[in-house]
Amino acid sequence: MSHKIINKITACVPSVKLFENAVLSEYTSFKTGGPADVLARPTTIDEVQALVKLAKSEKIPYYILGNGTNMLVSDEGFRGLIIALKDLNGDIIFSETGEGDTVAVSAYAGCTLARLASEAASKGYAGLEFAAGIPGSVGGAVVMNAGAYGGEIKDILEFADVLDENGEIIRLDNKDLDFSYRHSIIQEKNYIVLSVSFILKPGDEKTIKAEIKELNERRREKQPLEYPSAGSTFKRPEGLFAGKLIEDSGLKGFSVGDAQVSEKHCGFVINKGKATSSDIYELISQVIEKVYDKTSVVLEPEIKLLGFDED
Numbered sequence: 001m002s003h004k005i006i007n008k009i010t011a012c013v014p015s016v017k018l019f020e021n022a023v024l025s026e027y028t029s030f031k032t033g034g035p036a037d038v039l040a041r042p043t044t045i046d047e048v049q050a051l052v053k054l055a056k057s058e059k060i061p062y063y064i065l066g067n068g069t070n071m072l073v074s075d076e077g078f079r080g081l082i083i084a085l086k087d088l089n090g091d092i093i094f095s096e097t098g099e100g101d102t103v104a105v106s107a108y109a110g111c112t113l114a115r116l117a118s119e120a121a122s123k124g125y126a127g128l129e130f131a132a133g134i135p136g137s138v139g140g141a142v143v144m145n146a147g148a149y150g151g152e153i154k155d156i157l158e159f160a161d162v163l164d165e166n167g168e169i170i171r172l173d174n175k176d177l178d179f180s181y182r183h184s185i186i187q188e189k190n191y192i193v194l195s196v197s198f199i200l201k202p203g204d205e206k207t208i209k210a211e212i213k214e215l216n217e218r219r220r221e222k223q224p225l226e227y228p229s230a231g232s233t234f235k236r237p238e239g240l241f242a243g244k245l246i247e248d249s250g251l252k253g254f255s256v257g258d259a260q261v262s263e264k265h266c267g268f269v270i271n272k273g274k275a276t277s278s279d280i281y282e283l284i285s286q287v288i289e290k291v292y293d294k295t296s297v298v299l300e301p302e303i304k305l306l307g308f309d310e311d
């Protein structure tokens with residue numbers, strides 16, 4: 001399977017970097033997940049477009065990976081082509097909007113939020129402070145409408161350029177993206193985010209950097225950042241907190257193999273060292289069941305599953 005895919009890609013998109021039987025645990029923040037037949041790391045939008053066009057025409061199953069910080073990939077991995085966007089990560093462009101003193105900041109999908117927030121802060125532009133500690137990519141953050149400390153991607157996004165279902169590049173404005181809590185329309189349409197423009201405001205560099213530092217310290221204090229995880233494993237049920245429901249259900253420290261409900265923050269499932277994706281999956285299933293038995297609340301995973309039956 002992998003040779004066939006590699007031969008086809010090399011014929012059509014010779015410039016793209018390819019990896020055969022790529023170990024996906026190296027691409028996920030849980031540090032679990034089996035091999036992908038082929039993993040491509042495009043560096044340009046043209047390469048992404050050509051890869052998707054080829055995969056569609058040759059009926060090669062494909063999946064887009066950002067920074068892998070909200071993913072659980074099965075131990076069996078993925079039969080087909082993973083298109084990992086972390087190298088689609090060129091210059092960040094700042095330009096005046098002509099509207100008041102705001103500035104438009106444009107970044108490629110593979111750029112990390114940390115890099116984007118740091119460059120904006122160094123130029124004295126405010127608005128991305130909330131995002132600096134979220135370990136995802138710009139593309140993944142738009143897909144998930146990532147947010148923290150009172151801010152969300154939807155508050156600052158101007159537009160996103162995406163590949164649509166026909167492989168054409170289209171521009172979606174903020175309102176077209178149908179943002180809500182940890183949701184955007186990209187999740188239903190299977191569009192691919194290529195680049196994003198955000199609107200920021202001028203601020204004081206020192207104040208912005210101090211705010212980022214403070215939020216990152218709060219994270220380190222409250223979250224088990226010393227272990228691999230995918231952040232908050234479950235969505236926040238309306239008006240409630242997943243972590244509190246899990247703790248109140250007596251599940252603090254509950255484990256399956258090396259997968260554990262963090263003792264520091266019960267909303268996080270962590271990999272204590274040698275957890276497999278099956279351990280994590282089983283733990284998540286048991287947590288959902290036990291929390292339901294105790295509280296009648298149905299927890300819903302926030303993380304995306306790849307390679308499991310329920311995909």
Ligand SMILES: Cc1cc2nc3c(=O)[nH]c(=O)nc-3n(C[C@H](O)[C@H](O)[C@H](O)COP(=O)(O)OP(=O)(O)OC[C@H]3O[C@@H](n4cnc5c(N)ncnc54)[C@H](O)[C@@H]3O)c2cc1C
Binds near residue numbers: 134139
């Ligand atoms: C320690 C830790 C802390 C975290 N804290 C937060 C937090 O405070 N707030 C928060 O919201 N999240 C948080 N997260 C979760 C995660 O960082 C976010 O959901 C982030 O937006 C995911 O981005 P990613 O690039 O890693 O996406 P991935 O995990 O690679 O992908 C997530 C989904 O998006 C899709 N996808 C990724 N990129 C693209 C693209 N360019 N086009 C189309 N589809 C794409 C994938 O197919 C997948 O379905 C945390 C995670 C960790 C590990």
